[in-house]
Amino acid sequence: MRANYLFTSESVSEGHPDKVSDQISDAIVDLFLSKDPQARVACETLTTTNRVVLAGEVRGEGMIDRDGNWAPSAQEDIQSRVRQVVKDIGYEQQGFHWQNLTFENHLHPQSSDIAQGVDADGNKDEGAGDQGIMFGFACDETPDLMPAALDYSHKILQRMADDRKSGKAAFLEPDAKSQVTLRFEDGKPVAATAIVVSTQHAPGYHEGAKEAELKSYVKGVVADILPAALLSEDTVYHINPTGKFEIGGPDGDAGLTGRKIIVDTYGGAAPHGGGAFSGKDPTKVDRSAAYVTRYLAKNIVAAGLARRCTIQVAYAIGVSQPLSLYVDTHGTGTVGDDRLEQAVMEVANARLGGLTPRGIREGLGLNRPIYQKTAAYGHFGRKANGDAFPWERTDLVDDLNAALA
Template identity: 80%
Template sequence: MRSDYVFTSESVSEGHPDKVSDQISDAIVDLFLSRDPEARVACETLTTTQRVVLAGEVRGRGMIDANGHWAEGAQEEIQRVVRETVRRIGYEQNGFHWTDLTFENHLHPQSADIAQGVDSAGNKDEGAGDQGIMFGFACDETPDLMPATLDYSHKILQRLAEDRKSGAAPFLEPDAKSQVTLRFKDGRPVAATVIVVSTQHKPGYHEGGKEAELKGYVKQVVREILPEGFITDETVWHINPTGKFEIGGPDGDAGLTGRKIIVDTYGGAAPHGGGAFSGKDPTKVDRSAAYVTRYLAKNVVAAGLARRCTIQVSYAIGISEPLSLYVNLHDTGKVSEEALEAAIVKVAKDRLGGLTPRGIRLGLGLNKPIYAVTAAYGHFGRKPEGDLFPWERTDLVDALKAALG
């Protein structure tokens, strides 16, 4: 590992067009799971000027009947959820407004060929919904055990959204992006070299005193989010570097589900398997296995077994057990990777019922409508509360230590 370097991560706000799509897709997942914990959902969303389009495959009691037809009122409920999601984000603009956007629903019943491969039947356990590789990661750069560059990028935008909605920053609109570049010394973040924030704004806040007000506000937010001393006289600022940013969101740029997977995970500080999370029910290992590997990696670091931990698993469609498990402690481990791999298999079996799709989703309690809140500001590094973000708990620390002897 390099000890002295500069690294960058970005984030995008809940009003970014791709994130609008992610949140709509996950709101649909929540709707189906609220009716049927065993529902199957693969929902893609397109957002553009005054239009939202859904497509994908679904199955679930209360939404799709036994003949593969929509249940009474189901399509109206889907449209209500879509419009409510857009309203919650804050879009009431001429180019994208929750009340009068055009909505199209092209969701249809799940393929019977896929269903027979992944459903449990007789002595056959539930299989993975697809082949693929998934990664989990944790490091000790922040209290949330996340990469610092991404953690601060998320928190800057969360603060902007909170202030916009509370009225503390009424000149802000929903679309925004952030980017944080930090200098690392001896493997630890010590200073911010560059801060980039682009935020949609009310008319006129790109010139004169109003521009100064916006930029001063953003700088103050960044100073409050980053640790004391990280902002120095040498920090370079780029706030709305293109100038005017009044047209934003889906009116300014089309959005699609699953296009911000690095923002969703570790900001480029760790590998990504390639599969998006949003719009997928927890039988899809793209989502559930990425959650469980984060859960395991976070507990490894929380236990003091390493400062950094990457875990990979792989699956084949229709096969329940993972094909492989790989651990990398990045030369920071206090135990061997081989010993830790064996301990992880044991702990996962004892505490979750294994790393099968069923074991993961039942062991972590994923068959619940808990996903809309994951679709902005990252799926990881969030506070576990009630049923939300169970993969962020650190309740495996003692079990991992015990398994290692």
């Protein structure tokens, strides 16, 4: 592992077109799970100028049956939920407005061929919803055990969104991006060398005194978010470097579910298996296994067993048990990685009922409508509405230490 280097991560706001799509897809997951904890959802969303289109496979009591029959008001509930998401984000613009947008619903029943592999049947346990590899990661760069560059990028945009909605920064519009470059020495962040923020704004805030006001505001947010020791006169700021940014969101660029997987996870500081999270119910291991590997990696770092930890698991569609488990502490572990692999499996079996899709879902309590709030500002290293997501708990520390004793 390199000791001295520059590293950069980016984030995008809840108003970014891809994140609008992610939030809509996860709102549909929540709607189905609120009616039926065993619902199956794979919902993709397209957003563009004054249009939202849903497509995918779904199944759930109180919503749609296997024959494609919709429950009374189910489709109206879906449309209402979509418009509410757009309204809550803050889009009331000519090119994208929660009330005026055209909505299309192309959701249809889940394939019976997929269902037979995923569903439990007799002595057959519930299988993975697809093949694939999933990664979890944790490091000691921040109190939440997340990569620092990503953590700061998320928090800059979250503060700006809060200020926009409260009226403190009423000149901001929903679409925004951030990027933070940190210099590391001996593996620890010591300086912010560059900060990039591009934000959609009200008319006129690209020149003169209004531009100066916007840039001063953004620098103030950065100063509030990053530790003072990381900022200096050498920090380079690029704030709206292209100039005018009035047309944004889905009106400025089409959005799709699942296009911000690095923003959603670890900002490039760890591998990614390639599968997106949003729009998928927790039987899909793309989502649930990524959550449980984060949970296990975070507890390893929280236990002082490593400063950095990456965990990989792999699955085959329709098969319940994982094909492999891999732990890498990047040379920072206090015990061998092979011993950690054994301890992880022992603790997962005892506390979660194993790393099967059912064990993960039930052990972490994932069959609940908790997903819309994951879909902006990262799935890891944060709280939503004051509560940590279940995969962010550090309640396995004693179990891991006991397993290694």
